[in-house]
Amino acid sequence: MIEIKNLHVSVQGKEILKGISLSINAGEVHAIMGPNGTGKSTLSNVIAGREGYEITQGSVTFAGQDLLAMEPDARARAGVFLAFQYPVEIPGVSTSAFLKTAINAKRRAEGLKEIDAMEFLKLVKAKTKALGIADDMIKRPLNVGFSGGEKKRAEVLQMTLLEPKFAVLDETDSGLDIDALKVVSDGVNALRGPERAFLVITHYQRLLNYIVPDHVHVMTGGRIVASGGRELALELEANGYAKYMAAA
């Protein structure tokens, strides 16, 4: 589904990613683990198309398309979703207006007719309930005044509504208590299926108890220094990153 080849990325002249290669097939869940400041968020931002990153080498192909040549909105409509580590607060823009606009952008791209207000409300209501999100949240301005947990739930709600082909979860577990973690993980697991791929970026293995990955990669110093199965995450939990830091 997504093929990252020898990706080198610099920020203001400083190389952050030093040759990342990663291939994720439909139906798979990959996890990238690593200490802070190793380029995990850079990778997620580059996939989503944020400005300010200079790609000096390599390629990212998504469903046969050159992802790096696409605008961020085109990537999203093609089925790439990033659950942000720090979702921005946008005063004045209501969550519901935002969600409706996003859903309709996708529907238009797929040649479907726009969703009407009633259908939209019904759809959102069903999903919010499953995620334990209060009804009034969608009336509030986007992410404004949301607690850390509410923001993360709202990200998963968006993912559920937009049904992406490939989702990147950037530190979605940070700042969550155990109950919220479970709710968020249930939301993600409900979307798992043979047509969909996930990349879960996390610092702790705790999240991976709930979203069980097929493959685990260790990232330090802008490189993937080890790959393996779920047992790799458990090993990291027991021994820490020290061994891999030396390798980088």
Add this chain to the structure above:
Amino acid sequence: MAARSDTAAAVKDIEAYKYGFVTDIESDRAPKGLNEDIVRFISAKKNEPAWLLEWRLKAFRYWLTLADLEPAWAKLHYPKIDYQDAYYYAAPKQKAALKSMDEVDPQLVETYKKLGIPLLEQQIMSGVAVDAVFDSVSVATTYKKKLNELGVIFCPISEAVQKHPELVQKYLGSVVPVADNFFATLNSAVFTDGSFVYIPKGLRCPMELSTYFRINEKNTGQFERTLIIADEGSYVSYLEGCTAPQRDENQLHAAVVELVALDDAEIKYSTVQNWFPGDKDGKGGIYNFVTKRGACRGKNSKIMWTQVETGSAITWKYPSCILQGDNSVGEFYSVAITNNRQQADTGTKMIHIGRNTRSKIISKGISAGKSSNTYRGLVRVQGKADGARNYTQCDSLLIGSACAAHTVPYIENRNPTAQTEHEATTSKISEDQLFYCLQRGMTEEEAVSLIVNGFCKEVLQTLPMEFAVEAQKLVGISLEGSVG
């Protein structure tokens, strides 16, 4: 922790203005009053070339047309200044030109010692080159030899006029034009001395350059003129300290400082100003009307102003940056403390002309006693300054219910890709913080000094080390008697 005990000790040590003493040296001074003859007298005394006399006369004649235009917009109240009732030139009498530091009048050296500027020891200890301005004439310049070898010119401006006329003529008045404002025009006519600095291409000046200003003569206005030029790719850090003896009358001080930074050059200009602020009832003290401006003329150039203003009865001062070169940077860090009946109206101007120019303003005002403290600033982004950025933070702290704090920013943006951001707060010293310190056994004065030092930290930490310690002490001293 060292800073805290230092400050506490300083507060205990010093009960009155520490620098209130008068050195008795026979002085050579011009008659009282101001007219063309005085301007000619000053110019002749300094053996100036004709062009400079003409320049002064042009300024003087223009100043005469400004008689009713002394700036009145600042939040300052003072009796009308009689410009005819002051001496415009006072130089310590000396027999002949000095050959070395050893020939400097020992009494002068003693004066500096009392001020805490050990001119002689300094050579050995601190690595600071000092150009001391005693009233109006620079008496000694240390470290001359070493600086000479590097190609740095650091001398009294009167000497630069003789030895480097091409540099002086090219840059004098190029940042602060003769007609800039009432006080700058006056200075242009009657300036007596000041420092001149030229840093050659590519040189990172290895030592801090420093000037101590001190007003000694009774009723002498002090009109220094400082000009600093940092040629391409060079760097210099310049320190200016000021003190004045205690007097009943008000003394006028109207200096002009011009900085020029060419391509990739950086100038860091730090001031600790503790002129005599007047007594508790507002008697005496310096009237400080200063025009300081830097031109970031070259691309990637940078000018950083840091000021700690604790003295003077009246402070009128806006160190500014003209950001002409693309990617140039202007910064202004200020602590202004007023106590008793002091009045300060100070701030900065950041004029964004070039592309991607950036400016940062951090201002901390502390008012105590019956004083008044105003931040006044201008951020102007011109139409061609694509991508310009400004960030301004102005915080005011009030100690006691009889003082005043004002914040008057002007923000003018003409470029859609530019961003300006201004934030200001005014509040009193936190009861919680105060209580916390008292509970740990500090006296109220110690606690206030400590908290205020914390409030100013962002500014104080931009000062060179030697200055930072002195500044921290000054914060404590300046606020004496403001609590309890």
Add this chain to the structure above:
Amino acid sequence: MVATGLLDHPFKEAYASKAGALPGATHAWVDGLRQTARALLNTAGLPGPKTEAFIFTPVSDLAKIPFIPAASADDVDVRDVPLNVPRIAGASRIVLVNGVLNAALSDNIAVEGLRVESLKQVLARDTLSVKPLLGGLAASASLPLVALNTAYMADGLVIRAGKNFAGAMLHVISIGAAGAEPVAFHPRNLVALEPGAQLTLIETHVGLPGQNYLTNPVTEISLAENARLKRYVSVAEDDDAFHFATTSVALSAHSTFNAFHAGLGGGKVRQEVRAAFLGTGSSAIVNGVYALSGKQHHDFTTAMDHAVPHTTSSQLVKGVVDGQSRAVFQGRVLVDRDAQKTDARQLHKAMFLAKGPAVDCKPELEIFADDVQCAHGAATGELDENHLFYLMARGIDRDTARALLVSGFLEDVLESIGDEQVREAFSALVQGWLKRRAMRRAA
């Protein structure tokens, strides 16, 4: 000494001779106010760029326009309220044409405890009841536009709500209309709420296209103890029109003033709101939005004067600028020596929508009391790139995302309007502006 920087002003003999009999002329105190105001105008003229309060919005250039008093323009006939003025459910309409109450277009107001009258009528009757209000809150001496109004005020509204009046919603519609010659009018409005009274005042200022007109309304508002006034003002004058409005509010103990100002059009517009906090526990919210295009000039100036302890002011103003327009925000907060425990907050944000506009801000804190919490912020710039990226990362195209964010930028302030029907009406005005802009861009 002749004040420098002040040009001549256009409201001298020629104008005065056409003003006709101004109301209240037979009362010495009214006449005195006018004489003083005229004398001030004649010595100082109209303020130019060297007058600090008008540095960004000089009005001395009005001298070039030969205005005639609106009352002497006999070729003006307005038969209907323009269609773009919203009908607000539950609100009684009061219509002023060129500053004069037009009974035919106004609703009949018969509510116990509420008196709505024309100033002209009141001054023809007994003037004593309005004496403390008229000129008592807005002083000619320090405010040149108030002096101009005082010299030539011909009519206006006197709105009085009795003790504990439970509330009503009035919609004042001011229509500016010039004929062959440019006209000027200077409505004077007096609003007094007795203790515990509540009132909601909506004001819509619109103009008919045509020659220049100048509207220079002054509104003096007195709020007694525990009175509550909500005032929502929208200005969408003709592109050539001048609109200078000054409002002065005096707040007694525990009274509240909740104001919202929308600036959506006019050649040169200044909305000046001045609040004096004279009773403890009083509070004011003064919020606003503006959206400018073409060569419009809009100035929002506020002055919050905290004179006694325990008072609160809060201001949030946001605006967008397009074309070659110019926005000005001046916000002054004054805390007097006695006004301990003042809480004063202010935030102004301006967003550029194009290359060409200019934004000038001058927030100002003047604090003489120590135990206070005062803060202001001012920001100018483009749309936040992080916001744009977030929306685009959800599949929303750049143009749609921008439109949504610009709308949200303004809606953020509109949300502070408590009355739903008013909020919707104001939101519709803003959305209408954004739609017209989108159409201009598409064209």
